[in-house]
Amino acid sequence: MSKADYAYEVLLEEIRTGQIPGGTALRAAAVAARLGVSVTPVREALRRLEKDRLISYEAHHGATVVDLGDEALAEFYGVRAVVEGLGARLAASRVTAVELADLRELHRSMAEAAAAGRLEELGAGSERFHLRIADIGGPAFLGQHARAVRASFPVPATASLWLDPEVAARQLEAHERILRALEEGDGTTAERVMIEHVEAGAVHRREHGASPA
Incomplete structure (x- = not known):
């Protein structure tokens, strides 16, 4: 370097x-x-x-x-919802058994961390989960674009929505629903749940100033 x-x-x-x-x-x-x-x-x-x-x-x-305000916040989550939702829809028809197993293992490790109270680990795990799905759905472009979008918005690591146990439980449940849709090859549901999941993060961020994980 x-x-x-x-x-x-x-x-x-x-x-x-x-x-x-x-x-x-x-x-x-x-x-x-x-x-x-x-x-x-x-x-x-x-x-x-x-x-x-x-x-x-x-x-x-x-x-x-740059000091980004509410309009930039809304745009950031809007772009994330579109890109990551599309990634989930495409991934439903492209994901392999090995890739599903890897996603399942990542989800399992996050659930175990949550159960053990290691909530500070969940934000990074969630980012890996989302980006892995984007990579599977769009290996030529979407994964890279999803990373660029996430890198464009400053976020305080100490304010992650994953630090709230109740919110973390809901977000993990959304990950489970996304996994089920991928396993069933249901791109429509995978996209819808992913969009709802990202938008839930936007609502929490506006209300509590939490990070977009």
Whole structure:
């Protein structure tokens, strides 16, 4: 990994997880000193983040992390629902027995973590579950697009909806319904449940400020 790639990956993760909140000014020299690299790779990383629309440049202020509001939140979940719903519909006709078994194992591990109270593990598990289905449904494009959509919206990791035991139970039940639809080859139901599942996350995020997992 080049120094520019390193700086980009660190800043991207920090912005995505809310460690660097919206509205924060990013000074190349300060970031370079913190990461132990020169200013040049940091500037390159900032240019890439600007293309990702995660930072903006303003006169006399330099680079600032974009502060996304309610309209961006609604758009984010809307795009996710469409992309991941389509992925589920296509996956119903393409998923193999091995892939279903892998999804089942992932779901089982999440259920066990929830039962043991390890709720902090569920957000990452959910992301793997969703992206795996998108990969199965659209290996040429959808999986990559689903990842790009998720990477475009900063989220605080400590505010995951999966940290609420009651919400987590409902979300796991939705995963179970999606799995049943995939097993039955029912693309219509898989898409509908996936869309409802993602939209439920949007409602929770608007009401509680939770992360989109």
